[in-house]
Amino acid sequence: MTDYVEEQRNELEAMESIYPDSFTVLSEDPTSFTITVTSEAGDNCQTVEATFKFTYVEKYPDEPPLWEIHSQENLEDGDLEDVLTLLQQQAEENLGMVMIFTLVTAVQDKLNEIVDVMKYKQEEEQQRREREAEEAEKGAFHGTVVTIENFLLWKAAFELEMAELRKKTQKEEDQAGKHKLTGKQLFERDHNLDTSDIQFLEDAGNNVEVDESLFQDIEDLDLDEDDPDFDPLEMGSDDD
Structure with a gap:
């Protein structure tokens, strides 16, 4: 007949010796204790960690112990579910043998895998940023x-x-053409236009000064108008 109490006591002493810094007894009836499992350090000393609470049942190890995640750090919900599934598988495979050390070792390996995946994702993200x-x-x-x-x-x-630009330009030109006044419209707008030019010429004529010294007296010119070769224009050109 299996002495469950003795097997449980012996395993408890072994766990306390193997995990002195992370093993804590919570109660003796029923026997309950916690073990903290920490992964190996990844890049930038990043780790993941989980503290498990184990409780012996009366017929352990012929029946699996009870367990729960007491606390955790840096683990996502999906990772926690994977860890709990792993514990269930390992417990079923090791029924009849004390198994806490086996369970903790399996969890340790799993946490190391999680850190490796985190490292890979970080490297992949860094490479993506560099490519971009x-x-x-x-x-x-x-x-x-x-x-x-x-x-x-x-x-x-x-x-x-x-x-669109041509359409806009044509529209502006059409509008400009509409506002351009015809000669008739200008005349109707200013009735003085018909006399303004004449008045300008008269004013200009009255102000013209003639230098008489530039012209010779007609009587001083030796002109032979009876000469058939007489050409006043030619004489003018000779003077030049």
Whole structure:
């Protein structure tokens, strides 16, 4: 007949010896204790941690102990579910043998895997950011790659813009033409226009000064009007 109490007592002493800094007895009837499991340190000394509360049932180890997550750090809900599923599997595989050390070791390995996944995700995120920065830098120097699709889109937008511009220009020209006055409209607006030019010429004529010294007296000119070769224009050109 299995002495459950003796097996439980022996395992309890072994756990206290193996995990002196993370093992704590909570009660003796029923026997309940906690063990804190911490992963190995990842990048930037990041770790994940979980404290498990185990309670012996009367027929342990022929029946699995009770367990629950007492506290945790840096573990997501999905990770906690995975850990609890792992404990259930390990307990079923080790029925009939004391199993706390086996359970804790399995959890330790799982937490290390979780840290490795976190490290991989961080590296992947860093590489993604570097790729985006590199692509942005290339785009700044080389501009957008021209393809048939984006060229046709640009062409359609450009032609639409030009059509709108021509339409606006034509409208402005039409409006300007409407406001331009005809000669008749100008005359009707200012009745003095018909006499203003004449008045200007008269005023200008009255103010013209003639230098008589520039002209010779007609009597001083030796002109032979009876000469058939007489040409006053030619004489003028000779004087020049």
